[in-house]
Amino acid sequence: MFSLTSCLYISAFLFSTGVYGVLGRRNILVVLMSLELMLNAVNLALVAFGRAYAAQDLAAAHTGQIFALMVIAVAAAEAAVGLSIVLLVWRRWQSIDVRDLCRMHG
Amino acid sequence: MDFNPSLLALIPILPLIGFVLNGCFGNRMGRQFVSIVGCALPITSFVIAFRAFQALRGSESEAIRHTLFEWIHVGSFQVDMAFTFDGLSAVMCLVVTGIGSLIHLYSTGYMRGDKSYARFFAYLNLFTAFMLMLVLGDNLLVLFVGWEGVGLCSYLLIGFWHEDAANCDAGRKAFIFNRVGDLGFLIGVFLIFTLFGSVNFAEILVGVESISDVTAPASSLNSAMPMWGTVAIGTLITAITLCLFVGATGKSAQIPLFPWLPDAMAGPTPVSALIHAATMVTSGVYLCCRLMPLFSLSPQTLGVIAAIGACTALLAALIALSQTDIKKVLAYSTVSQLGYMFFAIGMGAYSAALFHVVTHAFFKALLFLGSGSVIHAMHHEQDMRKMGGLRRQLPFTHLIFIIGTLAIAGVPFFSGFFSKDEILFSGFFAAFHGHDGHVHFQDQLFWGMATLTAGLTAFYMLRMVALTFWGKSNVDDKLVDHVHEPGGWMPFSLAVLAVLSVFGGILNVPELLHWLPFVGEERTFLLGNFTGLHHAHTGIDLDALHKLEWTSLIISVGVGATGLAAAWYLYGPGRALLDGFVNGAGKKLVRISENKFYIDEVYQILIVTPFQFASYVMFILIDRFLIDGVMVGGSALVVRSFGEFFRRMQSGFVPAYLLTFGCGALVLLFIMMSLLNGAG
Amino acid sequence: MEEFLKHSLFGLSGLLGVVCAVLVVTRKNPIYSALFLIVLLGTIAIDFFLLQAEFLGFMQLLVYAGAIMVLFLFVIMLINPRGDSLPDEGGATDRWVAFGVALLIFSLLFTAIAKSPRLKEFDSFPGMAAVPETVMGTPARTADHGSLTAFGYEMFTTHLFVFELTSILVLSAIVGAVHLSLRPRRRKREETEAALDSSHGREEHAHV
Numbered sequence: 001m002f003s004l005t006s007c008l009y010i011s012a013f014l015f016s017t018g019v020y021g022v023l024g025r026r027n028i029l030v031v032l033m034s035l036e037l038m039l040n041a042v043n044l045a046l047v048a049f050g051r052a053y054a055a056q057d058l059a060a061a062h063t064g065q066i067f068a069l070m071v072i073a074v075a076a077a078e079a080a081v082g083l084s085i086v087l088l089v090w091r092r093w094q095s096i097d098v099r100d101l102c103r104m105h106g
Numbered sequence: 107m108d109f110n111p112s113l114l115a116l117i118p119i120l121p122l123i124g125f126v127l128n129g130c131f132g133n134r135m136g137r138q139f140v141s142i143v144g145c146a147l148p149i150t151s152f153v154i155a156f157r158a159f160q161a162l163r164g165s166e167s168e169a170i171r172h173t174l175f176e177w178i179h180v181g182s183f184q185v186d187m188a189f190t191f192d193g194l195s196a197v198m199c200l201v202v203t204g205i206g207s208l209i210h211l212y213s214t215g216y217m218r219g220d221k222s223y224a225r226f227f228a229y230l231n232l233f234t235a236f237m238l239m240l241v242l243g244d245n246l247l248v249l250f251v252g253w254e255g256v257g258l259c260s261y262l263l264i265g266f267w268h269e270d271a272a273n274c275d276a277g278r279k280a281f282i283f284n285r286v287g288d289l290g291f292l293i294g295v296f297l298i299f300t301l302f303g304s305v306n307f308a309e310i311l312v313g314v315e316s317i318s319d320v321t322a323p324a325s326s327l328n329s330a331m332p333m334w335g336t337v338a339i340g341t342l343i344t345a346i347t348l349c350l351f352v353g354a355t356g357k358s359a360q361i362p363l364f365p366w367l368p369d370a371m372a373g374p375t376p377v378s379a380l381i382h383a384a385t386m387v388t389s390g391v392y393l394c395c396r397l398m399p400l401f402s403l404s405p406q407t408l409g410v411i412a413a414i415g416a417c418t419a420l421l422a423a424l425i426a427l428s429q430t431d432i433k434k435v436l437a438y439s440t441v442s443q444l445g446y447m448f449f450a451i452g453m454g455a456y457s458a459a460l461f462h463v464v465t466h467a468f469f470k471a472l473l474f475l476g477s478g479s480v481i482h483a484m485h486h487e488q489d490m491r492k493m494g495g496l497r498r499q500l501p502f503t504h505l506i507f508i509i510g511t512l513a514i515a516g517v518p519f520f521s522g523f524f525s526k527d528e529i530l531f532s533g534f535f536a537a538f539h540g541h542d543g544h545v546h547f548q549d550q551l552f553w554g555m556a557t558l559t560a561g562l563t564a565f566y567m568l569r570m571v572a573l574t575f576w577g578k579s580n581v582d583d584k585l586v587d588h589v590h591e592p593g594g595w596m597p598f599s600l601a602v603l604a605v606l607s608v609f610g611g612i613l614n615v616p617e618l619l620h621w622l623p624f625v626g627e628e629r630t631f632l633l634g635n636f637t638g639l640h641h642a643h644t645g646i647d648l649d650a651l652h653k654l655e656w657t658s659l660i661i662s663v664g665v666g667a668t669g670l671a672a673a674w675y676l677y678g679p680g681r682a683l684l685d686g687f688v689n690g691a692g693k694k695l696v697r698i699s700e701n702k703f704y705i706d707e708v709y710q711i712l713i714v715t716p717f718q719f720a721s722y723v724m725f726i727l728i729d730r731f732l733i734d735g736v737m738v739g740g741s742a743l744v745v746r747s748f749g750e751f752f753r754r755m756q757s758g759f760v761p762a763y764l765l766t767f768g769c770g771a772l773v774l775l776f777i778m779m780s781l782l783n784g785a786g
Numbered sequence: 787m788e789e790f791l792k793h794s795l796f797g798l799s800g801l802l803g804v805v806c807a808v809l810v811v812t813r814k815n816p817i818y819s820a821l822f823l824i825v826l827l828g829t830i831a832i833d834f835f836l837l838q839a840e841f842l843g844f845m846q847l848l849v850y851a852g853a854i855m856v857l858f859l860f861v862i863m864l865i866n867p868r869g870d871s872l873p874d875e876g877g878a879t880d881r882w883v884a885f886g887v888a889l890l891i892f893s894l895l896f897t898a899i900a901k902s903p904r905l906k907e908f909d910s911f912p913g914m915a916a917v918p919e920t921v922m923g924t925p926a927r928t929a930d931h932g933s934l935t936a937f938g939y940e941m942f943t944t945h946l947f948v949f950e951l952t953s954i955l956v957l958s959a960i961v962g963a964v965h966l967s968l969r970p971r972r973r974k975r976e977e978t979e980a981a982l983d984s985s986h987g988r989e990e991h992a993h994v
Contacts, residue, residue, distance in 0.1 A: 001793040001794075001796060001797050002792050002793045002796040002797075002836065002910075002911070003909045003910050003911070004905055004908055004909050004910075004911065005899055005900075005905055005906075005909055006796070006800065007833065007837075008895075008899045008905070009896070009899060010800045010803060010804065010833075012892055012895035012896060012899065013804055013807070013892060014803065014804070014807050014826075015891070015892075015895070016888045016889070016891050016892035016895070017807040017808060017810075017811055017888065018807075018811070019768055019884070019887060019888040019891055020811055020884050020885055020887075020888035021810065021811030022764055022768070022884075023761070023764055023765055023768050023880075023883070023884035023887055023888070024811070024880060024881045024883075024884030024885065024888075025811065026761070026873040026874070027816055027867075027872065027873050029816040029819070029820075029858065029861065029862060029865075030810075030811065030813075030816055030819050031764075032858070033810060033816070033819050033820060033823050033858065034810070034811055036823065036850075036854065037807060037810060037811075037823065037826065040826070040827065040830050040850075043830070043846075044830055044833055044834075047833075047834055047837050047839050047842060048833075048837060050837075050839075051837040051838060051839070051911055052908035052909075052911060053908065054838075055908065055911075055912040058936060059940060059944070061838075061839070062936065062937045062940040062941070063940070063944075063945070065839050065841070065842045065937060066937070066940065066941050066945050066948070066949075068839075068842055069842060069845060069941075070948060070949075070952050072845060072846070072849050072850065073952045073955070073956055074952065074955065075850070075854065076849060076853065076854055076956065076959075077955055077956050077958075077959030078959075079854045079857055079858070080857065080959050080960070080962075080963045081959050081962050081963055081966070083857055083858065083861045084962075084963045084966040084967050085966060086861060086865075087861060087864065087865070087966075087967070088966055088967075090864075090865050095873070096865060096867055096872075096873060097873035097874075098760045098761055098873070099759060099760070099761060099873075101758065101759075101760045102757060102758030102759045102760065103758075104758065761880070765883065765884075765887070768884075768887045768891075769887065771891070772887060772890055772891055772894070775891065775894050775895070776894060779894060779897070779898055782898070
């Protein structure tokens with residue numbers, strides 16, 4: 001049960017669920033959370049691949065993990081900027097509807 | 107006398123420095139500065155030129171040469187920015203710097219009140235620099251730079267008072283007419299390079315010698331001219347000289363390119379004197395003299411030049427008869443006198459042509475500056491019908507005009523007499539003796555035209571004096587009290603030029619008149635011998651030659667005297683007779699003359715209208731349709747329709763972006779899968 | 787026994803993660819989504835531990851669950867959207883389109899994973915290669931924190947450039963976030979300046 005393929009299946013499922021959340025939901029907060037979900041799915045895949053190759057080369061495992069670490073950093077940055085925008089949008093229009101973002105172009 | 111050749115370069119460079127100083131700082135530094143810079147530098151040039159002239163006379167060598175820098179060195183094509191100071195250049199240089207300096211001095215008075223004082227002197231200095239480059243150039247390209255430069259300055263100075271659209275039009279007209287001529291000139295230069303493999307005057311003349319010397323091997327010419335293999339060299343030389351002559355007709359206002367010169371009178375009067383009478387317009391004559399051996403090789407070209415010269419002289423004189431604008435009379439007179447010079451060249455009398463360039467520069471500059479004084483006194487009134495009786499108020503200017511008129515009319519022992527007589531004699535010799543022993547009818551015709559022109563010249567010049575200074579006053583009452591003699595440096599310039607106009611003939615007294623005072627046997631044909639252009643008439647013994655010369659001299663003096671007498675009578679005691687003729691039998695003739703033989707109208711119909719039509723077609727077809735419509739409008743349409751299309755995608759509607767993004771990712775994923783499947 | 791524990795832990799965490807993921811994207815109130823997301827992040831951290839990426843697992847818990855999700859919760863609490871201020875979640879069409887795209891992506895990934903012959907070679911995570919005794923003269927296996935020394939060495943040598951890039955990215959994100967949240971204060975200052983202008987006149991202002 002604990003195998004590379006099953007890790008990848010879980011990762012693929014989480015990713016697809018994230019895609020659904022991003023495309024189907026209109027709440028900006030949920031959209032942002034779905035994005036985090038997708039990033040985590042990718043992280044899982046990266047680490048799993050790294051672990052799978054570690055039998056031959058330890059550096060491969062580390063490369064996957066470092067990649068995942070960078071993704072976490074990027075996610076943190078994205079969340080910080082994204083959420084401050086959400087706050088501003090809320091202050092301006094009292095809305096967290098994705099569709100209302102189009103009002104930003106005047 | 108020692109003369110450092112590198113000083114030669116200073117002659118054109120000094121006025122150029124004046125141009126830069128006056129052009130850049132003139133407006134800030136004030137009139138005093140502009141006047142000093144504007145006049146001192148050309149005068150310094152004159153001093154240097156004079157020193158060079160003395161050095162040249164004292165030395166054995168033919169010329170002083172100086173290479174300023176290597177200009178174009180491409181393969182066998184070698185051109186240097188080099189100057190040559192030989193006899194011909196020396197004469198032209200002294201005329202340009204000498205008369206130029208006098209006119210600069212005159213301008214300090216004439217332009218005193220003008221708001222663009224600095225600009226005027228900057229242009230005038232620039233003109234002097236280019237003109238000196240033209241006459242000092244060691245090769246055709248340096249000459250061409252000067253040639254174009256003086257054309258540019260002419261344009262700038264004709265349109266100097268550019269607030270008036272008519273002045274700008276006159277400037278453009280001059281520029282366009284000159285362009286037509288310059289095209290011919292350039293083609294001539296190209297042909298010369300093809301034939302001789304060089305544009306250097308010295309090398310061209312070496313090539314010419316080898317052509318005229320039948321025994322010379324052909325290899326001394328440019329061997330790389332296969333394209334001319336089948337064309338006889340004689341034909342090619344005729345083509346070259348004709349092309350160069352086309353250039354000369356443009357610059358020197360000959361038929362068919364003369365109408366710009368009368369219009370050029372729109373510029374300030376000192377400009378008319380310097381550029382459009384004394385110096386620039388004679389550069390065509392200079393070119394022919396410079397390449398004299400080449401022109402001499404083609405009798406056909408010389409025939410054409412003689413015909414055009416004689417026709418221009420007569421036509422311009424006929425037009426001048428009826429002009430009422432004082433400067434227009436002088437302008438047509440200039441065209442006519444230039445015709446004389448070309449007539450002389452056509453007759454092979456190069457030294458006579460150059461001599462006439464010099465004397466004409468003296469007396470025509472004098473007349474123009476004199477007319478400038480009149481115009482200045484009359485507050486820019488140029489119409490002679492509104493003058494008259496000015497002799498009492500402007501006695502000095504009147505004297506100046508009398509001297510100028512006598513000189514141009516060829517009254518014995520004034521400067522114009524000698525030069526004009528020499529030209530007429532060369533025509534007379536060709537007409538009634540013949541260079542090769544044969545007499546040709548067309549030579550007799552040309553001589554007749556030239557002689558008639560001499561009479562007409564005397565007539566219209568005295569007419570001008572009579573209308574302006576004699577008779578009863580037609581001056582506007584408001585102006586009468588303001589009429590005054592010029593002040594400052596203006597009388598000085600006039601006086602110097604007057605002296606030159608009276609005594610200038612001493613430069614080239616014919617052998618026939620060696621008994622005149624201050625002359626003597628050894629001082630005849632000074633100018634011709636100095637420049638090496640003089641050719642003694644051959645194939646005739648001295649007594650017979652003298653007989654011919656006396657006949658010619660008496661005829662020309664007689665014709666001139668008749669013209670003067672007729673003008674004196676018709677515009678004095680016999681005024682009624684003239685009025686009767688003008689209003690009666692001669693009405694149509696006068697109208698033709700007044701309308702300049704409808705030359706401008708002919709140009710309008712033959713050239714301007716078709717050109718405007720073609721331009722209009724081009725405008726509609728190329729500019730409006732192809733460029734505006736298809737290219738500009740079309741590209742705008744493409745961009746706009748793309749924009750219209752993509753604008754819809756930029757809705758700012760985030761779900762739409764996300765959906766697009768998701769679909770794109772899907773497609774990419776699909777492609778990657780297929781590729782991997784295909785590979786694995 | 788240990789293997790069985792591993793397998794069952796992985797199975798449970800995977801199942802929990804899947805359920806939580808579905809709940810994250812379907813809950814109407816974002817506060818529930820956030821809570822389920824935290825659980826989901828925890829399950830992924832468990833997976834990281836199982837995959838012997840202990841450092842990353844701790845980071846996941848600290849940074850993600852500890853920092854990012856706290857930020858999310860703060861924002862949700864600040865906004866506190868409920869009832870009619872929650873966006874209306876649109877018609878079924880939009881959801882079906884989104885579902886279709888998601889399903890397509892999943893099926894593509896699924897096929898790719900299922901069909902790949904190479905995946906089978908490493909399927910059961912064979913034992914890891916030996917961790918080096920020392921790294922740069924320092925003993926690498928001093929304690930039970932796995933291959934952390936080697937990991938750090940790897941990160942600050944081979945991947946140093948990426949690391950620096952990421953730090954710049956985070957820095958600019960901080961500046962951006964600060965700038966965005968400072969805006970209202972600046973507007974206030976402009977207003978006071980305008981008031982000063984009108985009271986003191988233009989020339990004095992130009993002099994200043």
